[in-house]
Amino acid sequence: MTRPRIRHVIWDWNGTLLNDLDLSIEVMNGLLARRSLPPLDRARYHALFDFPVRAYYERLGFDPVRDPFDQLSVEFISGYDDRRFGAALHRDAAPTLAAVRATGIDQSILSAYRHETLHEIVAHFGLTSQFNHIAGLDNIHAHSKVALGRDLVARLGVAPDEILLVGDTLHDFDVAQDLGVACALVAAGHHPIERLRKTGAPVFTVLSAFAAAHGF
Ligand SMILES: [Mg+2]
Structure with a gap:
């Protein structure tokens, strides 16, 4: 059975879009x-x-x-x-976001970074208009994104199997599993490719490879 078409991409921020x-x-x-x-x-x-x-x-x-x-x-x-x-964005971050947007797919950010600071830095890079929702935690302790992710998916009004979460860590994979959404991992951030591959999710070395594989 083929998966339904992806209608929404949820991005992790630190390590996935931001090269920090x-x-x-x-x-x-x-x-x-x-x-x-x-x-x-x-x-x-x-x-x-x-x-x-x-x-x-x-x-x-x-x-x-x-x-x-x-x-x-x-x-x-x-x-x-x-x-x-x-810290700069990954070189292929802004072009990938623009390419996804150009296909008519909506995008959000789900981050363990503190909400206010997340909004500020996304605006600093001129990316705010690329996202329907920018969701960060209300504290600095980076415990888990699961609850925040559930709230976000509920707000999107999109079926979980039409959502793709893109991240750079095992926690992103765990969050995607909990939310019942598809997951792609990019090994350009905080976890190495060999740890990411153990999840069984598709792993890409860079965002541009992710984009090419999805036809963005
Ligand atoms: Mg990350």
Whole structure:
């Protein structure tokens, strides 16, 4: 049985459209250095990063007694936000969004990033008009996008099997499974291709390859 035609694409933001892998590593290395903990490079980050972010912080070696998770979150987000305009979009992000829009397919963002900051940065890149909905979390703790995703799908008025979620992490795959929507993964962000391939979802190296495969 062929899947119904896709009518709506839900995009992840960080790592999928925004190329913020190195920025995230650099900001986290600041937290680690201030506590004399070993720094991250891309390979170690790719191996350790995960949702919920709390477990990832523990794997980095932070002492949860001396450094409660909530305080580490504040320190990371504050460091990230100070430099948030230092990360660029992936080179093929804006052309891919425009190509999807040109086919008449609607698009939204579902992000674990804080709602207000998400709106601000999407506007900074001139992309606001590409999206019907821009949904971010109401807190900085990046626990899960599942509840937010359910709210978004309910608002779209589109059957789940006509929705495609595009992300860069295993959490995006888990969210898509929970929502009952199709999933495509792009290995240009926060998780490496070998971890993404284990999901069984289609994995693309870059957004332009995703776009070509879908005829956008
Ligand atoms: Mg992401």
